Amino acid sequence: DAGVIQSPRHEVTEMGQEVTLRCKPISGHNSLFWYRQTMMRGLELLIYFNNNVPIDDSGMPEDRFSAKMPNASFSTLKIQPSEPRDSAVYFCASSRDYNTDTQYFGPGTRLTVL
């Protein structure tokens, strides 16, 4: 298995631009998670899906952030408009079950907003 796939690996954009991060979970995994990691705040759970349905989006910082999972093999995290404070590494992870199983992380997307 190729593991969790994220794209792009690096993104540099200017403030105000729309950013879309993509994730392909491991085949057969029912749960998908989006995390943000910064030095100051550590690893934060933004949102997670179970069977393509958003279960908890309480970690999404603002309305500028949105996430979708149109099917079992694809998810997006969108930031519109982006701000410099959104600069972070964004990880996608998947697992067979959302609360008792190992999470497998993708390589992450390093986002820099200028």
Add this chain to the structure above:
Amino acid sequence: GQSLEQPSEVTAVEGAIVQINCTYQTSGFYGLSWYQQHDGGAPTFLSYNALDGLEETGRFSSFLSRSDSYGYLLLQELQMKDSASYFCALSDDKIIFGKGTRLHILP
């Protein structure tokens, strides 16, 4: 609510044993996990404790005591490649990660 506390940094010597502690406050949970993250990399799963006691996986062991609201990760025969950050994570209705412990290993 849930919160996990772990030391921000720990230093140990190559070949030695080190213990990284994790204390938590929660009303109930499924289990406690440990993840390793090297600089520039993604977190990777190390160990999971659903029940009290010790789980051993090679050089790494993890322990959980629900009555003491406490767990730890034990790394034996430390190698330089073990230099990384280690996160404990609590599984309830979702997974909450601690802030991470950066392990420095001296030759």
